[in-house]
Amino acid sequence: MKTLNDPKNYKKNIKAFHPKTNYFMNCLKAFLVGGFICLVGEAIQKAYAAFTDYTEKSAGNPTVATLILISSLLTGFGVYDKIGQFAGAGSLIPVTGFANSITSAALEHKSEGIVLGIATNMFKLAGSVIVFGVVSATVFGLIRLTVNNLLG
Numbered sequence: 001m002k003t004l005n006d007p008k009n010y011k012k013n014i015k016a017f018h019p020k021t022n023y024f025m026n027c028l029k030a031f032l033v034g035g036f037i038c039l040v041g042e043a044i045q046k047a048y049a050a051f052t053d054y055t056e057k058s059a060g061n062p063t064v065a066t067l068i069l070i071s072s073l074l075t076g077f078g079v080y081d082k083i084g085q086f087a088g089a090g091s092l093i094p095v096t097g098f099a100n101s102i103t104s105a106a107l108e109h110k111s112e113g114i115v116l117g118i119a120t121n122m123f124k125l126a127g128s129v130i131v132f133g134v135v136s137a138t139v140f141g142l143i144r145l146t147v148n149n150l151l152g
Contacts, residue, residue, distance in 0.1 A: 030090030033083065037094045041067055064095055071096035075103040102126050 044066050048059035074080040080100045084091045091097055102122050109117035 026088055029086060030088050032090065033087030034090035034093060037067075037091065037096055040070075041094075067094070067096050068099040071099035072103040075100045076107065098129065 041063055045056070045059045045063040048054045048062055049056045052059075054062065071080060074083070080091070080096070081104075084097075084100065091100070102125055105125050106118040106122040109121040111117060112121075
C-alpha cells in the first residue's frame with residue numbers, strides 16, 4: 001500500500017506543494033541591485049578622485065573600504081538583510097555581501113562580549129575567505145610566473 005510518507009515517492013509528492021520559481025525576475029532583480037551597488041562604488045571612486053589627492057587608479061582601496069563601511073552600517077540597521085532577500089546574489093556577490101556576512105556574524109554573538117563574541121565569530125568567516133584568497137593568489141601567481149618564464 002502506497003502512502004504519502006513513502007520515502008521513494010517523496011520528491012514526486014512534495015513537488016506539487018513547492019512554489020514556482022520565477023528565474024527571470026530573480027535574475028533581473030539580482031542584476032539591477034548588483035549593478036546599482038557597482039554604480040554607487042563608481043560614484044564613490046569618482047568622488048575620491050575629484051575631491052582628494054587620489055588618482056583614478058589609487059581611489060580603489062578607499063572606495064572598497066567605504067563600501068564595506070556602508071554595508072556594515074546597513075547590516076547593523078537591518079536594511080541590508082532586506083536588500084539581500086529582495087536581490088539574492090545581486091547583493092551577495094559584491095564586496096558588500098562579504099561585509100554583510102562578517103557584520104551579521106559579529107552581531108549574532110555580541111551578547112558573548114567583544115573578544116569572545118564579536119571578534120572571534122567575525123573572524124571565523126573572514127579567516128577562511130582571506131586564507132582562500134591568499135592561497136589562490138599564490139597559486140595563480142606561480143602559474144603566471146611559470147608561463148612567463150617559459151614564454152619569455
